[in-house]
Amino acid sequence: MDARTEILARIRAALAAHPASAAPVPRGYRRSVECPDPVTLLTDRLREYRATVHHCRDEEELPAVLGSVLAGSPTLVVPGDLPERWLARYRGRVRRDGNPAPLSVADLDAASAVLTGCALAIAETGTIVLDAGPLQGRRALTLVPDHHVCVVRAGRIVPGVPEAIAALSPARPLTWISGPSATSDIELDRVEGVHGPRRLDVVLVGR
Numbered sequence: 001m002d003a004r005t006e007i008l009a010r011i012r013a014a015l016a017a018h019p020a021s022a023a024p025v026p027r028g029y030r031r032s033v034e035c036p037d038p039v040t041l042l043t044d045r046l047r048e049y050r051a052t053v054h055h056c057r058d059e060e061e062l063p064a065v066l067g068s069v070l071a072g073s074p075t076l077v078v079p080g081d082l083p084e085r086w087l088a089r090y091r092g093r094v095r096r097d098g099n100p101a102p103l104s105v106a107d108l109d110a111a112s113a114v115l116t117g118c119a120l121a122i123a124e125t126g127t128i129v130l131d132a133g134p135l136q137g138r139r140a141l142t143l144v145p146d147h148h149v150c151v152v153r154a155g156r157i158v159p160g161v162p163e164a165i166a167a168l169s170p171a172r173p174l175t176w177i178s179g180p181s182a183t184s185d186i187e188l189d190r191v192e193g194v195h196g197p198r199r200l201d202v203v204l205v206g207r
Contacts, residue, residue, distance in 0.1 A: 033160025038123035039207055042157055045126025049179025050192075051200040062151065062205055063088040066115065069149055069201050073112035077103065077145060079137030082115065086151070097137050108144035114197075115149045116142060119174075120167060124160040126179065128152065128202065131172040139175055148197040150177075154206035 001009075035041055043053050056065040067089025070076060076090060080098035087094055095111065097103050108114075117135030121128045128150055130136045135151070142148050158164050168174060181196035192198045 029162075030160075031162045031166075033124050033162065035123050035159035038157040038159055039154055039204060041123040042121055042126060042152075043204065045123070046179065046200075046202055049126055049200075050182075051126075051179045051202055054201065054203045056203060056205055058206055062086060062203065063090075065203055066090060066149070066151075069203065070113060070115070073147060075110065075112045077108060077111040077114045077141060079116060079135060079141065082117075082135055086115070097141055102138070105140070105144060108140060111145045113147035113149055114141050114145040115151070117151050117153075118156065120156045120158055120164060121152045122159075122161060122164050123157055127164075128177045129164060129168065130175040130177070131168060133172070139173055142175065142177070143196045146193060146197055147199040147201070148177075148180075149201045149203065151203045151205060154204065 043055075046053050054065055054069060056062050063086060066086055070090050070092065074092045076087075076092055076094050078087070078094060078096055080096050082096070092112070095103060095107065116130065116137060119129045119131040119133055119136065130139070130142060132138055136142075142150075158167060177196075177200070180192055180198055180200040181194055182190055182192045183194050184190050
């Protein structure tokens with residue numbers, strides 16, 4: 001008997017001795033978070049992560065804010081279903097992923113920025129979650145370009161992680177973003193942009 005076979009045999013024996021019905025999983029963990037002002041808390045958390053936060057009152061003001069945020073980006077990648085009205089004040093070149101075909105990694109790398117929406121945002125942790133749903137596109141869009149601009153509607157902000165888990169589908173490809181991509185080397189010097197965008201701009205719409 002090789003090591004793999006022996007290990008699997010031990011696992012099967014252990015499971016047989018303790019069937020699932022005899023070992024209930026405790027569910028006493030926290031299911032909600034107290035948060036009187038999710039927008040303010042999310043803003044504070046994002047800034048702690050070195051993201052830049054912009055506010056606009058409503059969808060009518062959004063194109064002007066996006067135009068200002070993207071003024072220094074000559075080329076922009078967006079998901080195929082991103083509303084045209086969001087881009088009304090942007091003066092650079094726009095490339096839509098999936099129209100007519102997915103952009104290559106080289107195309108994404110050459111873009112100055114990417115603009116997306118999100119599935120939701122978590123106020124307590126300052127985390128933005130994407131699930132490849134509407135206005136988000138595929139995961140590569142937000143991992144390859146150096147600058148990510150993400151629109152977060154106030155109605156999509158949840159107080160904490162329990163509410164986020166309850167709202168998200170585990171069957172979807174989830175990407176959790178807490179600020180710009182960053183890591184540290186052996187000297188503990190912060191290095192940004194290693195695993196994703198070096199810059200993250202978040203546009204919060206509404207209250």
